[in-house]
Amino acid sequence: MKIHNVALVGAGRMGGLHAINLAASPRFRLAAIADHSEQLASGLAGEVGSKVASYDDILGDQSVDAVLVASSTSSHLENVLLALRAGKSVFCEKPLSLDAHALAEALPEIEASAKPVFIAFNRRFDPNLRELKAQFDGGAVGKIETLHIINHDPALPRIEFIPRSGGLFKDFTIHDFDTASWLAGEEFVELYAAGACLIDQKIGELGDIDTAKLVLRSISGVLCLISNSRRTGYGYDQRVELFGSKGAIRVDNVPGTTVSRFDEGGGNGASFPYSFAERYAEAYRAELDHFADVLDGNSAPSTGPRDALRALRLADAAEQSFRVGGPVQLAQGE
Amino acid sequence: MKIHNVALVGAGRMGGLHAINLAASPRFRLAAIADHSEQLASGLAGEVGSKVASYDDILGDQSVDAVLVASSTSSHLENVLLALRAGKSVFCEKPLSLDAHALAEALPEIEASAKPVFIAFNRRFDPNLRELKAQFDGGAVGKIETLHIINHDPALPRIEFIPRSGGLFKDFTIHDFDTASWLAGEEFVELYAAGACLIDQKIGELGDIDTAKLVLRSISGVLCLISNSRRTGYGYDQRVELFGSKGAIRVDNVPGTTVSRFDEGGGNGASFPYSFAERYAEAYRAELDHFADVLDGNSAPSTGPRDALRALRLADAAEQSFRVGGPVQLAQGE
């Protein structure tokens, strides 16, 4: 088993999550951690037994095989390009960019690079969604007709996050755009997005929304519903249902425990996980494993820049649909 | 306990269902059955121990307190008006009309009548939906934010039914329009309907659709998703979920049995009911009970012509939205 030397850029929440998984994996050595905040970088390095380095030093270090980009979203694309130019393979936390135009411009360079770029859409590595896809691909429910995705966050993010989030569609729905494209296995060419600010007026004052319902139509006619909310109050509500010509396949929430209690008040089950880190813990480990396979030369990245661009264009269309109050057509084959 | 003399007009599928429930209820006597088909009427009368009569004779019979209208949809409104003019109370199977204009014109006469008119939207009498509404009305999940309704039929109707059905939105979605208005407790003022013919091309050739996804927005901003399909292949899929500011309440499908089997192939549960008559058996009995309360003078009809008109206008808007390919605004307070 080859052990891959990986450096991490970005020591925030997502960087920390990946650092811990890298440290626990026998397939990686976490060579160094870079972050604008020396404090964040050194705290994390201490926790996982790595060391701090500048991103420049990392790029110049011949022993580093790959870079895991988990810096702030606005720097993703630049950090990816720098890593490629330095001859590193790349694992990039989603989204690759919030700017479809800039991403489209950079695409030729990325695709011409000798090194692989993996865009980490964690949902694709969730064992439950993979089981759904495997059953569907195996013909278990015939031809896909429609798809429902429920993606509701447990609690509002801090209000300071909203302005730099990219907005609900690019920050949040983008996961669902990727999931829908992946599961349906075809392009969506029409989209209607209804949004509202129902949870916190401050979000509305910042020009964003906290709740959305979308209807997408694929090139072959598949209809997809997406439901988004920034706050459930009861946990991370993550469900997907695929309706086919011969039946339906459903991914339900993962229960926190299997304990239930029955008393005068009825039955009481456990809530599901409250955090994405807990809900998708296995997915995050699995995407690292996939990246190790890519580095081993045994697999191409299962998602790349074109997937990122597709999802981003759907998010842009959602934004536009919401603004104009009507459906938006997407050009095919771009 | 007063026993009410009721006559039935219409001896088809719905008439038969109501006739059996009337016969089994201690609060009603099924005095007579009228139908254009003498054969249907006498067959049903024999089955439930009633007799055949013409609708004219029924209307002229002073011993008949009330008329249950379950004739073909196109005759509902006329039969209701005739019954009111003859001084009968009325139980009318949904929909009251497929023509919003005609219904609006008839409304003053109906509302001026001394006798009550109950429009039977069976969902409102389902014990599960009533429990959801009771919990919501009791404040269990705070303020309503969004609503999801899944209404999928087990199997396609016979193709001959499609041309006289009124179309998917008026025949099928109309239930969900009423359910949404009832649960949200307010008017929906915007609607987007995406439809498709994914199941049977013959339906498309007849100018109708078999699959639809709708997004509705209420006057206060509540968003509602409706999903419709004419065929699941696995049973009658009837689910509702209400998301509020403090949690969510869900009505799941009613399982056919509580039996499950575990073997090498995994776990195998029972399917849910395949027919509306089975799924809503209790609701159909409960709506008769409600009508007996109305006849006893102890209750006003819980749904009346205005509810029918509201649902019909939403169906018209859905039709229009689907045709023009964009959202439609509904005038308030009509």
Place this chain on the structure above:
Amino acid sequence: MKIHNVALVGAGRMGGLHAINLAASPRFRLAAIADHSEQLASGLAGEVGSKVASYDDILGDQSVDAVLVASSTSSHLENVLLALRAGKSVFCEKPLSLDAHALAEALPEIEASAKPVFIAFNRRFDPNLRELKAQFDGGAVGKIETLHIINHDPALPRIEFIPRSGGLFKDFTIHDFDTASWLAGEEFVELYAAGACLIDQKIGELGDIDTAKLVLRSISGVLCLISNSRRTGYGYDQRVELFGSKGAIRVDNVPGTTVSRFDEGGGNGASFPYSFAERYAEAYRAELDHFADVLDGNSAPSTGPRDALRALRLADAAEQSFRVGGPVQLAQGE
């Protein structure tokens, strides 16, 4: 469809339940009701549209085809014999007798009678248990190895009932003895019963128990666990699980609704029914239907006096096992 003239003896709780089902069934006419309490009999007769009669008059009435015996347990056997001697078919609420010796003595006369005697063990008519049995009989899980029966009452009976109940094993466990014999399809020949008075000391002072766990072994080696409690506090807990050589089949509790709620406190499902009348509503109607089939000559009684005797002997053995504190062997083929 032939309509059978049935008379009811016993207007208590079980008599009332059967009277309502008889009145609602198109296959029966409830000709008369007899009870030592004139008041009970006339109250029930008024409710279901029947009339009061003495048991003697009923037995002498040639128009009465059958008698439904739901009088006090101690009079069951005598009332059955009187009915048979009067040429009536018999539906007898369980148990036929609390005295195995007396029952064994009466058996030849009962079995020599020209008229059928049906002993109503309602569990055998529960759609869920029937589905379990059908799957098992169909070979779904191979050969039966073991069986678990949970039978827990929602709440304690009134303490006055205890002395005339016959004791936990004859009053309560007797259902499970019959269910076990029916599902396993063979005789149980060894039994160990552990009992305790854990809920209400007054029951212990009356010489009875309120909680029991039993282990039975069949002639071929099948092991069966039975768990009994007189009070759950959370509803009527009725579960059965059959473990076979190729898998297991489980009957779970019937949920009161399909509504669940999710909030900060987790998930909250509905309790299951609290009353046997609600839980086994369909079973009680189904056993009447079966009896109509018997009266039509289309079926033999699915349970008869020998089944009653078998269950009673198991209850006696349980009593003995509990008293001596060890397992008891039952003679085969008695």
Place this chain on the structure above:
Amino acid sequence: MKIHNVALVGAGRMGGLHAINLAASPRFRLAAIADHSEQLASGLAGEVGSKVASYDDILGDQSVDAVLVASSTSSHLENVLLALRAGKSVFCEKPLSLDAHALAEALPEIEASAKPVFIAFNRRFDPNLRELKAQFDGGAVGKIETLHIINHDPALPRIEFIPRSGGLFKDFTIHDFDTASWLAGEEFVELYAAGACLIDQKIGELGDIDTAKLVLRSISGVLCLISNSRRTGYGYDQRVELFGSKGAIRVDNVPGTTVSRFDEGGGNGASFPYSFAERYAEAYRAELDHFADVLDGNSAPSTGPRDALRALRLADAAEQSFRVGGPVQLAQGE
């Protein structure tokens, strides 16, 4: 965070499981692995980045803080004593011994040792069982009345294992004896065990059984049912239910996925895990964490030799009950 130097004795199935968890934990360093089979030891050492050593060398190595005993069951007690005499803390895989007499004799020396001995009953570290216990201890269902434990293995062990297993009660039921004592929080003083060889006749020919049902009674009167099977065919069936004076708490099986499929054949859910390593993965990690706490001096072992002895005496009693065919009394306070 102090990192503890641990050596492993035994490189078989359980040793391998613990070795992987030790290697992944930041609180331990796996210093060395000993096994009679040089091949097993070096294979495992290579896999987890440790080295091979003899048990003697391990005992003489001052840098080794603790020994994890996962050798063959028959050598557990001796290896524990050797480790204690060498001044090592001990983590011992269950069971500590199959010989209650020998264990009772060794108890004084073990308890006089300065170093802690932790006996690893993995069930006590299952998050679901812990949640059940936490709810019960918090008074959620009042006073415990009865307890049901279902412990069924997915598939038969290799027949060669049976003769050295110690028999079903000491090898398998011993988990349930410990779980019952832990949950009830009191001693069981009476026990009845019914056993049978229903799955594989070869097991019977070796003098063992493959199926058992037990009834235990505690000193205060709590009744406990235990059900054991060596083979389900459908996965690892692990359920516990505690019935109290105010309700019940249930631990259900952990589903393998949350995916379900609905088609013409009904609903199809995923099976549960097939292996103990998967089902109790989290428990195995948690027991190592607990042991690190013990080594840190922050906790006493949650289970020790007396717990092992208690469970073993219950297993001996079960054996005896099964042999004599009747209940067995256990002396208290031994």
